[in-house]
Amino acid sequence: MADDTQGIRIEGLRKRYGSGDTAVDALKGVDMAVAPGEVVGLVGPSGSGKSTLLKCLGAVIEPTGGRMILGDHPIYDDGWRIRDLRALRRDKIGFVFQAPYLIPFLDVTDNVALLPMLAGRPNGESRERARELLAALDVEHRARAMPSQLSGGEQQRVAIARALVNRPPVILADEPTAPLDSERALGVIRILNRMARQYRTAVIVVTHDEKIIPTFRRIYHIRDGRTHEEAGEGRALD
Amino acid sequence: MISLAGRDILHAWGKFVFTGVGLGLLIGVTLSMAGIYRGMVDDAEVLLDNSGADLWAVQKDTLGPYAEPSTLADDLYRGILTLPGVARAANVTYLTMQVRPVAPNQAASNQTSDPAGDEAARERRAMIVGVVPGGFGEPGQPPFLVAGRHLTRGHYEAVADVTTGFRLGEQVRIRRNLYTIVGLTRRAVSSGGDPMVYIPLKDAQEAQFLKDNDAIIAQRRRTAANPVFNRPGQPEVLDAVLAAQTQSSSVNAILVRLEPGADADEVAADIRRWKHLTVYTRAEMNEILQAKLIATSARQIFMFLVILSVVSAAIVAFIIYTLTLGKIREIAVLKLIGTRNRTIAGMILQQAVGLGVIGFVVGKTVATLWAPIFPKYVLLLPGDAARGFLVVVIICVLASLVAIRAALRVDPAEAIGG
Ligand SMILES: Nc1ncnc2c1ncn2[C@@H]1O[C@H](COP(=O)(O)OP(=O)(O)OP(=O)(O)O)[C@@H](O)[C@H]1O
Numbered sequence: 340m341a342d343d344t345q346g347i348r349i350e351g352l353r354k355r356y357g358s359g360d361t362a363v364d365a366l367k368g369v370d371m372a373v374a375p376g377e378v379v380g381l382v383g384p385s386g387s388g389k390s391t392l393l394k395c396l397g398a399v400i401e402p403t404g405g406r407m408i409l410g411d412h413p414i415y416d417d418g419w420r421i422r423d424l425r426a427l428r429r430d431k432i433g434f435v436f437q438a439p440y441l442i443p444f445l446d447v448t449d450n451v452a453l454l455p456m457l458a459g460r461p462n463g464e465s466r467e468r469a470r471e472l473l474a475a476l477d478v479e480h481r482a483r484a485m486p487s488q489l490s491g492g493e494q495q496r497v498a499i500a501r502a503l504v505n506r507p508p509v510i511l512a513d514e515p516t517a518p519l520d521s522e523r524a525l526g527v528i529r530i531l532n533r534m535a536r537q538y539r540t541a542v543i544v545v546t547h548d549e550k551i552i553p554t555f556r557r558i559y560h561i562r563d564g565r566t567h568e569e570a571g572e573g574r575a576l577d
Numbered sequence: 578m579i580s581l582a583g584r585d586i587l588h589a590w591g592k593f594v595f596t597g598v599g600l601g602l603l604i605g606v607t608l609s610m611a612g613i614y615r616g617m618v619d620d621a622e623v624l625l626d627n628s629g630a631d632l633w634a635v636q637k638d639t640l641g642p643y644a645e646p647s648t649l650a651d652d653l654y655r656g657i658l659t660l661p662g663v664a665r666a667a668n669v670t671y672l673t674m675q676v677r678p679v680a681p682n683q684a685a686s687n688q689t690s691d692p693a694g695d696e697a698a699r700e701r702r703a704m705i706v707g708v709v710p711g712g713f714g715e716p717g718q719p720p721f722l723v724a725g726r727h728l729t730r731g732h733y734e735a736v737a738d739v740t741t742g743f744r745l746g747e748q749v750r751i752r753r754n755l756y757t758i759v760g761l762t763r764r765a766v767s768s769g770g771d772p773m774v775y776i777p778l779k780d781a782q783e784a785q786f787l788k789d790n791d792a793i794i795a796q797r798r799r800t801a802a803n804p805v806f807n808r809p810g811q812p813e814v815l816d817a818v819l820a821a822q823t824q825s826s827s828v829n830a831i832l833v834r835l836e837p838g839a840d841a842d843e844v845a846a847d848i849r850r851w852k853h854l855t856v857y858t859r860a861e862m863n864e865i866l867q868a869k870l871i872a873t874s875a876r877q878i879f880m881f882l883v884i885l886s887v888v889s890a891a892i893v894a895f896i897i898y899t900l901t902l903g904k905i906r907e908i909a910v911l912k913l914i915g916t917r918n919r920t921i922a923g924m925i926l927q928q929a930v931g932l933g934v935i936g937f938v939v940g941k942t943v944a945t946l947w948a949p950i951f952p953k954y955v956l957l958l959p960g961d962a963a964r965g966f967l968v969v970v971i972i973c974v975l976a977s978l979v980a981i982r983a984a985l986r987v988d989p990a991e992a993i994g995g
């Protein structure tokens with residue numbers, strides 16, 4: 340993944356919702372850079388633009404201006420964008436949500452193996468890869484269970500496995516620890532750090548969670564549509 | 578590849594099976610309606626087949642014995658027999674009426690007493706066919722027997738279709754007379770689906786044109802009072818006139834069988850020209866039955882088919898739409914992680930078609946199971962089933978479009994939330 344060694348970078352990213360009198364400038368020029376293997380925090384008060392930024396990074400909504408570069412591929416460049424955002428999401432970005440949002444009618448293995456299977460990979464190979472990830476995340480023993488039979492922490496780990504299955508250079512996590520107690524919340528962060536190192540993934544974690552904020556080495560504060568960077572405590576996890 | 582639709586159906590199989598069974602009953606009713614129509618058409622065909630006739634000679638300017646009253650003299654058939662190309666010609670009468678089995682003790686007294694419950698329950702509406710006894714093989718006769726023998730005596734014998742429920746040796750009452758069932762036949766039905774009961778022609782004529790006793794007495798008195806008929810010293814004149822008045826010499830149709838190679842239209846034209854009768858060929862008779870007798874029922878059934886199709890479509894659309902709305906979150910996630918729209922649309926489409934297939938299998942099964950219970954003939958044709966299946970699939974595809982539209986409008990950003 341030589342082309343992804345630079346991780347993800349955004350420069351002067353702007354997003355305006357609506358137009359005219361009712362226009363809202365949710366992002367007013369955001370700069371951010373996350374290296375492969377790094378886990379950064381993104382914090383800010385309500386309405387500051389966290390979700391908006393995450394959606395832009397996740398190629399779900401298009402920014403109004405600014406640049407975003409993944410590895411050395413430009414994704415957005417002042418109004419220009421690559422054509423297939425859907426394929427970009429599928430191949431380059433992993434998503435972890437506050438709720439795990441697993442597909443209820445697929446078992447754990449197939450939830451993880453779904454993306455490669457839909458992309459036309461042989462089922463056996465896809466499931467093999469899923470099982471590797473489940474093993475790395477310590478939920479291998481639940482591989483045949485349905486999502487509704489898992490605990491919240493197990494579901495979140497399965498969701499992380501799903502986000503990792505295509506070996507994306509970027510993982511975006513939106514409040515991934517909100518429903519978990521501090522023990523499990525730290526467990527999830529530990530896993531994200533380990534996976535980031537192991538798979539050279541850039542991880543951005545949006546959070547309010549006081550329990551996990553001290554674990555980041557770098558934190559982006561967002562306020563009123565602008566970010567500024569801060570060094571975190573980088574508390575040891577292991 | 579992985580079938581999302583299949584996995585969802587397996588996961589929520591209860592919902593699918595219940596909905597499928599409900600839809601299936603509806604489809605079963607639809608197939609039965611089509612079967613009832615086919616049964617009517619087939620009954621008409623069988624009626625014509627069983628008559629064994631190539632031509633029907635009927636009262637001038639009438640539509641013939643099945644569609645309109647038709648009366649003609651019972652000696653006309655002799656003249657028709659002499660025409661070239663005619664192999665056989667036979668008188669026949671048709672009359673639809675109630676036929677009731679009679680308990681043996683009642684039969685002995687030959688009295689119309691209060692009907693015992695059992696006999697009343699087994700009373701049947703039947704088409705009474707008057708045929709010449711001993712004429713097996715003549716047009717109009719029962720085509721084959723499943724039990725017993727053909728009519729041989731001139732009076733008081735009957736051959737009944739098995740669906741009447743009458744038994745061999747049993748006595749049945751038709752108007753004032755009792756008849757013994759001597760034979761049973763099968764698939765002898767009128768165009769209205771009533772089973773046939775064959776009786777000797779003379780009895781049938783009497784049953785059809787019989788006046789009640791008071792009317793006969795009154796007529797006798799009138800005739801006797803007329804000095805032209807009641808001449809002193811010539812009592813045999815009055816007797817002859819009275820006999821002529823009470824005896825019936827009318828029939829409803831003459832069934833004609835052609836010689837091999839004879840041209841039906843030519844012979845029909847001959848009969849029209851020489852006998853002043855209206856004559857129908859097999860094709861024309863079929864047309865009369867289809868167009869005049871069955872057409873209204875067919876339109877009625879077609880209306881039902883349309884309504885049932887619309888109701889089925891609405892049910893499938895509603896169920897698939899509801900199932901899809903229940904999966905909006907999952908669909909948003911699928912889209913966010915990069916699933917193609919095509920995959921999502923395919924999932925919904927497959928589920929709709931899956932529901933249709935379950936429904937069709939259930940429908941075909943129940944239609945087959947309950948067909949024999951229907952009082953009239955239900956004919957389930959494989960071709961109708963195939964067409965029905967096609968319509969079900971098309972309906973399901975159309976019904977899934979609403980749900981697909983809803984699913985494609987789901988914004989992947991919804992998965993991230995605010
Ligand atoms: N679809 C939209 N249309 C118009 N304005 C929007 C839209 N989405 C967000 N906004 C506005 O953009 C600003 C940033 O919203 P955003 O959802 O990014 O905040 P947030 O940091 O995620 O807040 P919270 O922590 O409450 O989730 C807010 O003022 C919000 O009202």
Ligand SMILES: [Mg+2]
Binds near residue numbers: 389995
């Ligand atoms: Mg938010």
